[in-house]
Amino acid sequence: xxxxxxxxxxxxxxxxxxxxxxxxxxxxxxxxxxxxxxxxxxxxxxxxxxxxxxxxxxxxxxxxxxxxxxxxxxxxxxxxxxxxxxxxxxxxxxxxxxxxxxxxxxxxxxxxxxxxxxxxxxxxxxxxxxxxxxxxxxxxxxxxxxxxxxxxxxxxxxxxxxxxxxxxxxxxxxxxxxxxxxxxxxxxxxxxxxxxxxxxxxxxxxxxxxxxxxxxxxxxxxxxxxxxxxxxxxxxxxxxxxxxxxxxxxxxxxxxxxxxxxxxxxxxxxxxxxxxxxxxxxxxxxxxxxxxxxxxxxxxxxxxxxxxxxxxxxxxxxxxxxxxxxxxxxxxxxxxxxxxxxxxxxxxxxxxxxxxxxxxxxxxxxxxxxxxxxxxxxxxxxxxxxxxxxxxxxxxxxxxxxxxxxxxxxxxxxxxxxxxxxxxxxxxxxxxx
Amino acid sequence: xxxxxxxxxxxxxxxxxxxxxxxxxxxxxxxxxxxxxxxxxxxxxxxxxxxxxxxxxxxxxxxxxxxxxxxxxxxxxxxxxxxxxxxxxxxxxxxxxxxxxxxxxxxxxxxxxxxxxxxxxxxxxxxxxxxxxxxxxxxxxxxxxxxxxxxxxxxxxxxxxxxxxxxxxxxxxxxxx
Numbered sequence: 001x002x003x004x005x006x007x008x009x010x011x012x013x014x015x016x017x018x019x020x021x022x023x024x025x026x027x028x029x030x031x032x033x034x035x036x037x038x039x040x041x042x043x044x045x046x047x048x049x050x051x052x053x054x055x056x057x058x059x060x061x062x063x064x065x066x067x068x069x070x071x072x073x074x075x076x077x078x079x080x081x082x083x084x085x086x087x088x089x090x091x092x093x094x095x096x097x098x099x100x101x102x103x104x105x106x107x108x109x110x111x112x113x114x115x116x117x118x119x120x121x122x123x124x125x126x127x128x129x130x131x132x133x134x135x136x137x138x139x140x141x142x143x144x145x146x147x148x149x150x151x152x153x154x155x156x157x158x159x160x161x162x163x164x165x166x167x168x169x170x171x172x173x174x175x176x177x178x179x180x181x182x183x184x185x186x187x188x189x190x191x192x193x194x195x196x197x198x199x200x201x202x203x204x205x206x207x208x209x210x211x212x213x214x215x216x217x218x219x220x221x222x223x224x225x226x227x228x229x230x231x232x233x234x235x236x237x238x239x240x241x242x243x244x245x246x247x248x249x250x251x252x253x254x255x256x257x258x259x260x261x262x263x264x265x266x267x268x269x270x271x272x273x274x275x276x277x278x279x280x281x282x283x284x285x286x287x288x289x290x291x292x293x294x295x296x297x298x299x300x301x302x303x304x305x306x307x308x309x310x311x312x313x314x315x316x317x318x319x320x321x322x323x324x325x326x327x328x329x330x331x332x333x334x335x336x337x338x339x340x341x342x343x344x345x346x347x348x349x350x351x352x353x354x355x356x357x358x359x360x361x362x363x364x365x366x367x368x369x370x371x372x373x374x375x376x377x378x379x380x381x382x383x384x385x386x387x388x389x390x391x392x393x394x395x396x397x398x399x400x401x402x403x404x405x406x407x408x409x410x411x412x413x414x415x416x417x418x419x420x421x422x423x424x425x426x427x428x429x430x431x432x433x
Numbered sequence: 434x435x436x437x438x439x440x441x442x443x444x445x446x447x448x449x450x451x452x453x454x455x456x457x458x459x460x461x462x463x464x465x466x467x468x469x470x471x472x473x474x475x476x477x478x479x480x481x482x483x484x485x486x487x488x489x490x491x492x493x494x495x496x497x498x499x500x501x502x503x504x505x506x507x508x509x510x511x512x513x514x515x516x517x518x519x520x521x522x523x524x525x526x527x528x529x530x531x532x533x534x535x536x537x538x539x540x541x542x543x544x545x546x547x548x549x550x551x552x553x554x555x556x557x558x559x560x561x562x563x564x565x566x567x568x569x570x571x572x573x574x575x576x577x578x579x580x581x582x583x584x585x586x587x588x589x590x591x592x593x594x595x596x597x598x599x600x601x602x603x604x605x606x607x608x609x610x
Binding site: 087088091092120121134135136141142143144145146149150152153154200201204205212213215217221222223224225229230231232273274276278280282283284285288289292294296297298299300301302303304305407408409 | 461462463464465466467468469472473476477478479480481482507508517518527528529530531532534536539540541542545548549552553556559560602603604605606609610
């Protein structure tokens with residue numbers, strides 16, 4: 001503290017005698033995470049000067065308003081909103097993609113109103129009293145369930161990320177996008193989901209010999225349809241009814257959707273309407289023509305369900321907080337469909353040297369994991385990167401390594417290391433490195 | 434059964450019911466109601482790649498051209514090559530620097546064309562075409578891609594047998610099953 005109070009000049013903020021460096025470019029030992037933050041605040045205060053008392057604010061001089069029945073963010077936070085992309089504005093304006101503003105959030109859970117969402121034919125306005133889930137095909141008896149019925153079944157609760165397999169598709173383009181962090185990487189969110197284990201409903205229908213796959217459809221105007229191997233249904237799939245405690249929202253599949261922790265979002269059919277038990281996959285349009293991964297050699301992979309290990313620095317990040325000369329807390333998110341995040345490393349020199357970030361406990365499997373790393377920026381050009389390793393030993397590929405594997409227009413399952421160039425003014429810019 | 438034996442049995446049942454991972458399948462409410470054949474016929478839109486599930490019907494390329502121009506061309510282009518929503522062309526391009534993925538170049542199974550067109554198209558009014566109209570539009574898309582002749586009639590009996598150029602272009606992990 002004493003040393004901090006003495007440092008009046010910005011030059012002194014670039015480095016400190018007490019700094020313990022763990023990698024080049026100003027990355028500091030983890031003990032600076034809280035200590036460094038405190039001294040940075042102290043350093044920004046005018047030395048020896050008292051802070052003059054401001055006028056008493058108006059909100060302390062009269063009673064406040066009544067809170068609304070359903071709370072909303074402060075009006076001062078209304079700019080924190082999903083990033084919306086519309087590809088076919090002239091022909092299909094309903095078709096849009098909304099990304100979570102990762103650069104504006106902290107922690108690991110996504111507010112329900114900011115959870116990313118995509119769809120293929122708009123969000124249906126479903127009356128739950130007229131909606132049923134049908135289970136048919138290779139079963140002992142075809143059955144259907146009403147929403148109120150399913151609410152009476154034993155429920156299970158799981159926290160997990162859901163990620164669109166097209167997340168980060170901008171980074172599959174030849175030139176790096178200058179969009180905000182959440183517009184590039186925000187098709188991932190994390191919630192606590194509750195619902196009925198699918199196995200319970202399959203047991204009730206009774207499976208027949210030869211049952212291997214489920215062909216699942218939604219009740220949107222696209223009757224969106226995907227196939228899921230039965231073995232997975234026995235594992236950890238459930239019919240979700242609640243998200244973060246409240247009934248799931250229309251754009252998340254109200255009144256019910258599949259949740260398949262760790263798998264690509266497009267398999268987790270929303271507005272769940274029917275499940276046909278079959279001997280083989282349906283090879284539906286949305287698992288062949290779309291959501292298949294064309295390789296550079298012209299062959300394509302089907303049913304690449306599991307989302308790879310991935311991470312992104314959300315502060316500093318494009319569209320969000322800029323880097324400040326002196327002390328910064330680098331903060332970001334890591335996740336993997338293969339299990340827990342085991343380690344995240346951070347680089348401030350374009351990957352020449354790396355320092356291990358601190359993971360925020362608890363580190364949950366198949367969930368967003370917050371990482372942090374202390375960094376003192378000297379104002380010189382820097383490139384920040386993060387690289388995650390999961391509990392199965394998977395490590396994020398480089399941009400070039402990912403690129404080589406796939407056809408030039410494959411947009412799914414991009415999970416390469418993200419690099420942010422820190423400009424002279426501290427703002428982060430997307431670069432390929 | 435002695436009282437002691439009954440108590441033992443009860444205790445074991447209680448322990449099993451509270452063990453993590455033990456199925457409670459026998460205890461759940463079983464509120465599902467039997468769905469009738471009519472109910473299932475209404476919701477079942479799934480067509481297998483071998484044609485199972487195709488409804489009776491037939492359509493011609495000529496009829497399909499008229500329906501396509503009226504209901505599909507606005508988005509997909511009168512020649513089927515509207516950028517970003519192409520359904521025609523690209524055959525042989527998949528391993529090139531600029532792969533073009535269309536119905537003709539990429540889709541593995543012809544039966545999926547009926548499945549998707551019926552359930553999802555036209556975008557502004559899905560499920561508004563009759564089965565024969567869907568067969569006709571499917572025939573027209575296949576003809577635009579030079580996969581069938583203009584004279585060919587497509588029906589529930591012939592559709593699945595039409596071989597798509599990229600039928601063998603896909604692979605997946607058998608262990609999923």
